[in-house]
Amino acid sequence: MDSGQPLFSKGMKFNTEQDVDLEELCPVCGDKVSGYHYGLLTCESCKGFFKRTVQNNKKYVCAENKECRIDKDQRKRCPFCRFQKCLYVGMRLEAVRADRMRGGRNTFGPMYKRDRALKQQRKALIQAGSFSLESSPALVYSANQIDTGGLQPDSILHPSYFVHNSPLPTAQVSYQRSSLCSPGSSHDQSPQDAAEGLYTNPDKPDSSSPQGPKMPQLVTEFLLCDPDELQLQTKISARLQQEQTSWRKHGNTSTFRLLCLMADQTLLSIVEWARTSIFFRQLKVSDQMKLLYSCWSELLILDIISRQVLYGKEGSLLLVTGEEVHFSNIPFHAGPTLYSLIQRGLKLVEKLHILKVDRQEFACVKFLILFNPDVKDLEEHQFVERVHEQAKGALLEYTLCNLGHFTHLLLCLSELRSLSTLAEDYLCCRNLSGEMPCNNLLIEMLHAKCSMP
DNA sequence: GTAGCCTTGATC
């Protein structure tokens, strides 16, 4: 018998250096965590559940309305909602090994190490008693304001997780220190109050804004939520390189597989952006999931398109990895749907280019898409509607009340929606013909959207 | 099917 592992069963797996982990609760069901599993700290039962589901490619159906509460006592009742929650909190499909090889370490090692270091840092801060309102207002804001949907304070979905545990992009750190920290901002407010509070006085210029006095404050806030493009590029490139090396070993490389993985990684970054974004993180988890399931494809296409408009060169496609692919190298023989998608996408890029849409406007558009009040059965429908209106107002103000420009932008949004529907259909077809790689977030999103009311 | 315990093996 291995001398190290059995200690776990006796509750001794974590030494004093790691005992901070023992205090954590499983982000899926709230049970005690037993270690890092498939990307984050979870309990033993959710680890096993996730493994069984992915390995056996299980498909569940929810007998209720896909909003079942998942806790320690009820986690067995609805595997559909449990698996959705596993994915939502960040359990990684790709960490389940297709070859079922035992032992060893996966590529998440450094991520676990970073997470541990951050938790240690947090523990040290708590012990030092430095969490005063003045020194860490973002934490106070989070803890007071956000409906955690019944989750424990140490859950990955709890706002304090985002503040302390997520590898936030640099812009986000600035955001934590900006308006939310200022006196009279959103402490102790309801989500509704917060939505209004940040944008109650558009006439008053935001002097702290680095973009100058004409920038509406809300646009600045939206912009600060955006991840750093270079960091994203590095992260996704590294991930793709690892995957390609592994594929070459098994002799199963294909351009389509690579594109799926690229889209998958981009989607992960989009989910991470949403979860850490202003307003969105104040929503109940069930509403967050509904909104994301409804708009993931639009956000994915917008991500690709905005990259071309902001950083791309004429005649080539700029990938999220920073690589440029000349149009002559894009396989136009790939089928009529893909061909049509590319052509329409290019036209939209051209339109947005002519309109000179900038980062600020794209940041607003992302929020307009995310906070879609037409999504059914939202618990906080009013809040979503209000954020949508606020985002629209901020965009209009930013475009200097140029109704023509604003209307053109909104028209582009409807074309974007149509494109995303086409893209989903295309992916569904490829999936049905068994061409999509396994353990892909894209597929999960497709399934989730198909099963939405 | 679930979940607690056990084995494995790459990495440190």
Added chain:
DNA sequence: GATCAAGGCTAC
């Protein structure tokens, strides 16, 4: 050699 996150086994 120790660690620990994978997969496996098995009582329930």
